[in-house]
Amino acid sequence: xxxxxxxxxxxxxLVSGLDALERTPITETRWxxxxxxxxxxxxxxxxxxxxxxxxxxxxxxxxxxxxxxxxSPLAVWEDLAAYAxxxxxxxxxxxxxxRALTGFALSVVVGSVLGxxxxxxxxxxxxxxxxxxxxxTMPSIMxxxxxxxxxxxxxxxxxxxxxxxxVPSIANGIISGIDYVPPAWRRVGAVLxxxxxxxxxxxxxxxxxxxxxxxxxxxxxxAWRSLMAGELLVIVAGQGSIGALMQGARxxxxxxxxxxxxxxxxxxxxxxxxxFKAADDRIRRTWGLAADR
Amino acid sequence: MTQTRTETRxxxxxxxxxxxxxxxxxxxxxxxxGAVTALDGVSxxxxxxxxTCLLGASGCGKSTLLSLVAGLDDLSGGAIExxxxxxxMMFQESALFxxxxxxxxxxxxxxxxxVGRAERRRRxxxxxxxxxxxxxxxxxxxxxxxxxxxxxALARALAQDASVLLMDEPFGALDAxxxxxxxDELERIWREQGLTVLFVTHNVREAVRLGDQVVLLSSRxxxxxxVYDVGLERPRRIxxxxxxxxxxxxxxxxxxxxxxxxG
Numbered sequence: 001x002x003x004x005x006x007x008x009x010x011x012x013x014l015v016s017g018l019d020a021l022e023r024t025p026i027t028e029t030r031w032x033x034x035x036x037x038x039x040x041x042x043x044x045x046x047x048x049x050x051x052x053x054x055x056x057x058x059x060x061x062x063x064x065x066x067x068x069x070x071x072s073p074l075a076v077w078e079d080l081a082a083y084a085x086x087x088x089x090x091x092x093x094x095x096x097x098x099r100a101l102t103g104f105a106l107s108v109v110v111g112s113v114l115g116x117x118x119x120x121x122x123x124x125x126x127x128x129x130x131x132x133x134x135x136x137t138m139p140s141i142m143x144x145x146x147x148x149x150x151x152x153x154x155x156x157x158x159x160x161x162x163x164x165x166x167v168p169s170i171a172n173g174i175i176s177g178i179d180y181v182p183p184a185w186r187r188v189g190a191v192l193x194x195x196x197x198x199x200x201x202x203x204x205x206x207x208x209x210x211x212x213x214x215x216x217x218x219x220x221x222x223a224w225r226s227l228m229a230g231e232l233l234v235i236v237a238g239q240g241s242i243g244a245l246m247q248g249a250r251x252x253x254x255x256x257x258x259x260x261x262x263x264x265x266x267x268x269x270x271x272x273x274x275x276f277k278a279a280d281d282r283i284r285r286t287w288g289l290a291a292d293r
Numbered sequence: 294m295t296q297t298r299t300e301t302r303x304x305x306x307x308x309x310x311x312x313x314x315x316x317x318x319x320x321x322x323x324x325x326x327g328a329v330t331a332l333d334g335v336s337x338x339x340x341x342x343x344x345t346c347l348l349g350a351s352g353c354g355k356s357t358l359l360s361l362v363a364g365l366d367d368l369s370g371g372a373i374e375x376x377x378x379x380x381x382m383m384f385q386e387s388a389l390f391x392x393x394x395x396x397x398x399x400x401x402x403x404x405x406x407x408v409g410r411a412e413r414r415r416r417x418x419x420x421x422x423x424x425x426x427x428x429x430x431x432x433x434x435x436x437x438x439x440x441x442x443x444x445x446a447l448a449r450a451l452a453q454d455a456s457v458l459l460m461d462e463p464f465g466a467l468d469a470x471x472x473x474x475x476x477d478e479l480e481r482i483w484r485e486q487g488l489t490v491l492f493v494t495h496n497v498r499e500a501v502r503l504g505d506q507v508v509l510l511s512s513r514x515x516x517x518x519x520v521y522d523v524g525l526e527r528p529r530r531i532x533x534x535x536x537x538x539x540x541x542x543x544x545x546x547x548x549x550x551x552x553x554x555x556g
Contacts, residue, residue, distance in 0.1 A: 011477050015425050018471060022438030184388035190365055191382040192405050192453065202401060206392045287391035288435020 071256040079256040080263060088240060093264065096231065096242040099155070103162030104223045110163060111170025111219060112212075116200075118171065119178035129175070136168035140226035144233050155239075158230040165226035166219040173215015177208025210283050217276040224269060312376045312489060313339040313362055313457060319370030320357055331357045333514035334371070341376070341456075344483060344490045346504035348497060348543065350551045354515030355493045359459045362491060381453035385462040387442035389434035395445050396421065396430035402452035420448040423482060440471035444478070451486065458483075460492045464499070473531055476502055480528060497547065498540045502531040509543060511550050518550060 053073050060072045067075075083089050118125050118132065143161045151157035181204055189203040231243020242261055249257035284290040320332040331354040339345050347355045360366040362373055363382050389398045399417040408416070421430055424444040434442055443463055450458055464472045480503065483490055494500050500507045507521040521543060525535050 011474070011481075012425060014474055015478065018474060019438065019441055022440065022471075023436070182388070184384065184386050185390065187365065187384070188388045188390075188449075191363060192402050192449075193379060194405055198405060202405065203390070206390065209392060286433055288433060289391075 068253065069255055071259065076256050076259045076263070080260045083257070083260055084264075088245070092240050092242050092245050093268075095239055096227065097268075099158060099162070099231075099241070100224060100227050103159050103227065104166060104220060106159070107163045107166035107170055107219055107223060108216065111167040111215070112174055114167065115171035115174025115215075116178070119175045125175075132168045132171050132175075135164070136172065136222075140165035140222065141229045141233075143226075144230065147230075148234065153234050153236060155236060157234050158227065158236075161230050162223045162226045166223035169219040169222055170212075170215045173212050173218070174208055177211030177215075178204055180211065181207040210280070210287070210289070213276065213280055213283060217273070217280070220272060220276065221269075224272070228265060312341040313337075313380075313491065314374040315339075315358075315362070315371070316374070317371035318358070318361060318368060318373060320354065320361060320366070321369040330514040332361075333516050335510075335515060335517055336371075337508060337517060337520075339457075339489060339491060340505075341489055342487050343505045344492065344503055346500035346507045347491065347493045347510060348495070348500045348507055348547070349510035349515065350495065350512050350547060352512040352515075353510040355495075355510055356461050358510075358515065359461050359491065359493055362457075363459055375457065377456045379453070379455055380457040380459055381450040381455040382459040382461070383443075383446045383450045383463050385465045387434070387439075387446040389442055389445055389449075391434055393434075394430065395426065395432050395434065395437070398434065398445055399448045399452050402449050406453075416452065417448075420451050421445075423451065423485075424448045424478065438471075440467050440475060443467065443475065447479070447482070451482070456487075457489045457491065460490060462493055462495070465494070465496075472499070476531065477528065479503070497544050498531050498536060501525075501536045501540045501543065502529050507543060509546055509550075512554060519546060 056073050060067070060070060064070070071079075114132070118129055140161050143164055144157070147157040147160045151160060185203050185207055186199070189199045194202055228243060231241045232247055235244045235247060242265065246258055246261040249261065281290065315335055315337040318332055318335040319330070322329045322331060335358060337345075347358060349355050357366065359382070361368055362375075363380055364378075389395075390401065393401065396414070396417050399420055400413045403413045403416055418427075418430060421427055424447055426441060426444055426448070429437065429441070434445065437445065446463070464475050467475065476499070479490075482488070490503075492500075492503060501523055504523050507523060509518045509521070510516065511518045521539065523539065525539070529536055
């Protein structure tokens with residue numbers, strides 16, 4: 001039946017024609033998308049900020065509290081602008097960030113190892129699986145009395161509590177990531193001949209990435225909170241951290257300075273959150289999990 | 294009728310050494326009175342370089358059979374002999390890794406086997422050309438259509454360099470047009486590479502379109518009901534009269550088997 005012979009050239013054309021039809025064309029440029037996303041994310045924030053400052057100003061004008069207790073937004077802004085230029089300010093932010101990053105890095109290592117171990121070994125999960133979740137809900141400030149007894153007033157005491165705060169979230173991120181690896185991916189790994197470590201290296205760990213990143217994000221939030229609590233309670237001599245300087249400002253009844261630090265901590269929190277969000281968006285885009293907006 | 298095939302085999306015999314022999318294969322799940330027998334005494338010989346389609350209604354254990362041949366699952370009885378091991382396999386879902394590019398997804402099969410970086414790259418690009426995806430090497434899986442993803446999965450399976458390729462309803466989730474084209478593509482690659490293919494499907498016409506032999510399995514437990522020698526000239530078309538005629542015969546047998554489970 002010669003009529004049924006499929007010509008190789010025709011078949012090639014058909015295949016590439018169908019490929020072209022089935023793929024969704026992306027017309028917008030990356031920069032166009034970036035700009036429109038940036039705007040969509042920016043204006044609600046600007047509006048919210050304006051509302052908060054407006055309410056604060058109104059509260060200030062109502063005379064509810066004396067100006068030295070509740071300063072006006074302008075007074076705080078002036079303090080912030082002047083103080084942010086001083087070496088004290090930079091030094092404090094540096095000390096605090098150093099503590100945060102050290103604690104967080106240590107938490108990532110401990111949390112990852114713990115998470116993989118718990119996901120991998122059933123008895124370990126039975127033993128401490130729910131303990132990890134329990135620890136996650138425990139306010140980290142509860143650990144400080146013990147930390148101070150164990151490590152005295154020292155950097156180690158702060159580090160101890162920061163790590164205890166962040167590890168459960170990071171471990172849980174890994175555990176749930178491993179639990180939700182699609183069986184089809186594991187099967188492909190098995191078919192390709194992966195065993196033990198190879199399967200972890202090439203399939204399971206990469207597959208946990210989205211869950212790992214959300215664990216990191218939550219872990220950071222806990223580390224940051226624990227650190228702020230720690231710096232207010234454990235004031236290490238000669239270390240002018242954010243918490244230490246803030247306590248100092250309270251002792252001098254310097255409300256504007258206290259608010260300056262609150263705003264600083266808030267801004268750092270927002271910046272870090274933005275970085276995590278960018279990482280998360282990137283993963284979802286390359287994995288094809290994000291709806292094209 | 295098989296003349297074309299014989300011709301293409303000449304000089305291609307190096308990879309055609311693979312064949313699979315199943316002898317009284319039994320697979321049971323569970324123990325005691327609650328045990329379920331999925332496969333009960335399946336015997337089958339797959340000739341080197343042949344294309345065998347396994348056909349059956351739900352519950353015939355055709356996917357189980359493939360898992361056993363692939364070594365993903367343990368036998369409860371009988372034996373499976375391979376001339377060449379391991380075997381390559383692809384599934385209904387492409388199961389490509391989203392954290393890798395198209396090229397990376399093909400390379401992973403080579404990487405696991407310890408193939409060096411430069412050789413991996415060369416081989417992956419060559420295989421992407423084989424499945425007609427040149428130019429898509431740096432795309433991500435989600436940027437491709439379903440049919441293209443299955444071709445990447447096929448390239449990944451080919452990268453295993455096994456002479457036996459197991460396919461578990463690989464085109465089951467595709468539209469008819471794409472499926473027809475992939476039949477042509479698979480047939481071409483099977484002939485070029487001298488593969489032995491074991492292809493599971495529930496689509497009778499697809500089985501007749503592709504197979505040298507079509508093995509009809511019974512349901513609950515799975516046994517070989519009949520083996521049809523297709524013997525139609527290639528290339529075939531799924532909508533041609535001879536394909537339809539044989540498919541109708543097999544469908545009747547399949548319906549009779551399904552009807553046996555009524556009530």
